[in-house]
Amino acid sequence: MENKFKYVWAMIIVVLVNILVISIVTNLGGSVLTLSKVGSQGxxxxxxxxxxxxxxxxxxxxxxxxxxxxxxxxxxxxxxxxxxxxxxxxxxxxxxxGLGGSAGAQGGFSSTDVTLLARVTSAESRGEPYSGQVAVAAVILNRIEHPSFPNTLAGVIYQPGAFSCLNDGGINAPVSDSAYKAARDAINGWDPSGGAIYYYNPAKSTSKWIFSRPVITVIGDHRFCS
Structure with a gap:
């Protein structure tokens, strides 16, 4: 009988330990954090x-x-x-x-992700109507889900040649308050672009290829395309 009780208590301890481990992983956002150090990439x-x-x-x-x-x-x-x-x-x-947990996260995105999305949105849609700013942010998010693009926010934004603001320094300019709000609205599901994965300003674009893309909608100076 004594051995039976010892076995039961051993099983209870194992279960409690497993619950504790699961709880820790869940609080870290559902996955074990990567240890980034010299030599790491990604x-x-x-x-x-x-x-x-x-x-x-x-x-x-x-x-x-x-x-x-x-x-x-x-x-x-x-x-x-x-x-x-x-x-x-x-x-x-x-x-x-601000990268290690769900605190400050929104729609599965960390506070850093929101800031990065707002930076690009601000640089790419400065002077555009608010719905146009949300549409630009939505295009970036749409690309994450599209098989032709990287499947992470950073991957989409830093894809070579994807956004001119990374080359002309626009991404380092002060971020407008409306861009932060636009980024959050896009993350929350508002997509004025109608599911577009491209956009361009016909007065500034020099790419013949982009002109061939089917236009879904026009907002301000931007045409949003599939």
């Missing part, structure tokens, strides 16, 4: 670089490559936040950057 590194740049710690190129410049920026950020200055973007550093 979308998470781009998000880290973007967040560090937005806070004034990183001055380099947003290239998704964790090099010495990114490490130095991480160390400076860690020192400012009272974290161990090891230059590694582990769970605590990611959380401090």
């Amino acid at each position: 979308a998470e590194v781009k998000s880290i670089q973007t967040k560090l740049r937005d806070q004034g710690y990183y001055k380099g190129k947003i290239d998704g490559i964790f090099g010495s410049g990114t490490k130095s920026a991480v160390v400076s950020f860690q020192k400012a936040k009272g974290l161990t200055p090891d230059g590694i973007a582990g769970a605590k550093t990611l959380k401090a950057l």
Whole structure:
């Protein structure tokens, strides 16, 4: 009988441990966080670089490559936040950057994602009517779901040649308040573009190919296409 009780208690402990592990993973957004350090590459590194740049710690190129410049920026950020200055973007550093959990997340996107989407929206649709700004943000989100494009926000935005603001420096300009609101509205499902995956200004575009795309709608100076 005593052995039976010991077995039951052992099983209870195993179940409780499993529940604790599941709870921890869930609180981290449903997946184990990536440990980004020197040599790491990818979308998470781009998000880290973007967040560090937005806070004034990183001055380099947003290239998704964790090099010495990114490490130095991480160390400076860690020192400012009272974290161990090891230059590694582990769970605590990611959380401090706003990348490590569901806090501030919206529609499955982190606060950094919203900021990045707002930056591009502001640069690409400055002077456009508000619905046109939301439409530009929606196009970016539509590309994430389209098989012809990368399946992450950073991947879509940093795809070579995708957005002129990355080449002319427009992405570094001050972000309008309306662009933040437009980014959130698009994330929440408003799509004035009608499902478009391209847009262009016919007065500025020099691409013959883009003129061949079927136009879904026109908002302000932009034509939105499939």
